[in-house]
Amino acid sequence: MAGQTAVDAVADWKIGVDIGGTFIDFCALEARSGRVASLKVLTTPDDPGAELMTGLTLLAEREGLDPKAVTRFVHGTTVGVNTIIQRKGAPLALFTNAGFEDVIELARLRMPDVYSLFCARPEQLITRDRVFGIPARMRSDGRQTMKPDLTVVASAVAAAKARGAAGIVVAFLHAWRDGAQEEAVKAEIGRLAPDLFVFGSAEVWPVIREYERTTTAILNAYVHPRIAGYLTALEDRLKGRGVSAPCLLTKSNGGVMNAAEGKRSCVSMLLSGTASGVIGAAWFARQAGEQRILTLDIGGTSADFALIVDGEAQYGTGEMIGEFPLHIPSVSVSSIGIGGGSIASVDGQGVLRVGPESAGSTPGPACYGRGGKNATVTDAMVVCGWLGHSEMAYGQLSMNADLARAAVGRLADKLGRPLEETAQAILDIAVSEMFVEVEKLASRAGVDLKDFALMPFGGGGPMLGAFLARELGMGRVIAPRRPGVVSALGGLVADLRGDFVRTLFAHLGAEAMPQLRSAFAAMIAEGRAWLAAQGHEGPAELQLSADMRYLGQSYEIEVPLQPAWLEGGNEQAIADAFHETHARIYDFDDPTGRIEIVNLRLSAIGAGPSVAFPQHEEVMAEAAPERLITVHTGGETRQVGLYRRVALTAGSRFAGPAVVAQEDTTVAIPAGASARVDRHLNLHLTFAE
16 A cells, blocks of 8 residues: 555554553554464562563564554553552542531441451541531432532632642532532632542442442542553653554453543543453453353452353442442452462461462562562462473563472471471462352352353463362363463453443333433433544444332342334333343342333443454374473372473363463363363363263
8 A cells, every 4th residue: 555654564563461460461463464472571569650661672572563563552450459459549538418428437337247246347548537518409309409508618628638638529419310519519629729639429420329429439539640640651651662552441341441531530440450351251262162151360469250151241330449349330350369479377376378468579479589488379389399390471480499498388387287288288278268259259140150161361370270160160171372461362352341321210111211212312422422532433332221120129230221122112121121130130020010210321332453363273182291290289299291381282182180381371280180272272171070
């Protein structure tokens, strides 16, 4: 094509990046040739974003990547969630209705764990002395019965600044119906104190229930300065490297958005890393023809679990960010503080415990040789012989078995048990902790895990995944070719996705249909405008749903709706969909019951890039191990085969126990499992009945 540059003619790089607690993962696809490059780099907690530049340098050196040839750059980060967990966010003030100053303290009058004698409510992100009541009142129907008292606003602003607030959250009753009162107070704050940033609850997430709306707005404001500053610095760094592609961010809902929106809608990206992993796993599942998957993403600090049903990730609201609920649509993920860097210790009663404290990337597990002294799950894997037979993290780490043995040995001395037995106990505890969390997830979802295959990924997932699957009674495990960068791939293949909500509060009936059509039409226009602002020019997929309940119920369920039902005024189809969904969830429905529609929801989706990895012809053959290694497993020490993942071709078969070493992780295969490699180079493990 005339005018096409040499760079354009040669390469078209699309890069997905996921920043975890220990490593930053890169997945780079050269779209014209189909070549895939992956990489791991240790994180730099003291300078977030510096590790990203290191990764781009290594990709340029190893793969010949030219930053000017990057046409898509997507990245997820833990800056926001770590800010909340570590409580290093901005000091905030809350302006709410006079008489409702205790809204975040009262919450929903529930204890986090009603069965624990030591359970306590978390300390709020806004202290009570920075909560101010403003005389103002709007009724649930949108009628204003008391205008905000701006003289009180002025005195509250002065008091908030005197008490160190850097930003203000404005959250009034019934702002979901009409945000005018919040906007008026925001404008006054902006006039009085332009140095303060301000968020209104209705602009963040305009949904009914003041506690949920308020806490979501608080989380958004709490992380805003750090995320906005981080993204600004990141954009500057990318431009300095010659990357002209816009910086896209992965979202908690599994989609992506541009950096400009990320600086304001910070709450949308708090769970971006975990969501991207599930989206990447769903992509691999569809590629392999799998419909029902339990994902296991183990990093340095945590293990995350999610269900994939019919090849699609599952969504929900109310996910926990540290100690606080997040009430925006998110990929449903359950987490536990067990990871490769989780520290093993002996408590005051002489009991061995694992996690939730992690060694992180600095200093990291003892075997990394970076100054870590505490025994971790990774050290236990080294002592048992599963790890330490090749360099890790694309050559950045070498395992020092002597350091691992010394760290675990100190625990063994305290317990009075042999070294290998102590290391095995650490692994058994880690697996049992994950077992409990997965059983909870399966019970909540009402599924039988025997119908699912487990897909482990992340740096630690393949190390422990097969042992967890065996304990759960699951018959199959599928490890992608590059498990360590599945989350980065998830960002690479993710769609643009914007979620919108409107609280309606209407009884389902003929009289409500015009209101439904009008509300959805406005939301559709908003969704299309959002996609256009993100730079999307192709067709849009619009997913409609409603939060519905029987009259008298306290909480609602989400019911997918078809546009044709609204356009045709088919209230019966909407009712039937609700009854069917209610029966599926609760095994009960009432066809004669009156139905309320509480919230309307819309997801506006712009399809991401089409990505296809090459397929290989399967040639059935028994794979020969590179050599035999010594592993402590099942209470005994035995010789097992060591295989190199790069040498396993489509159709390769072998039996466990075995170890498969590769550049981004290690796959530990217990006894009783048989392994084969499919045409996509996924590694399938099958346990005997």
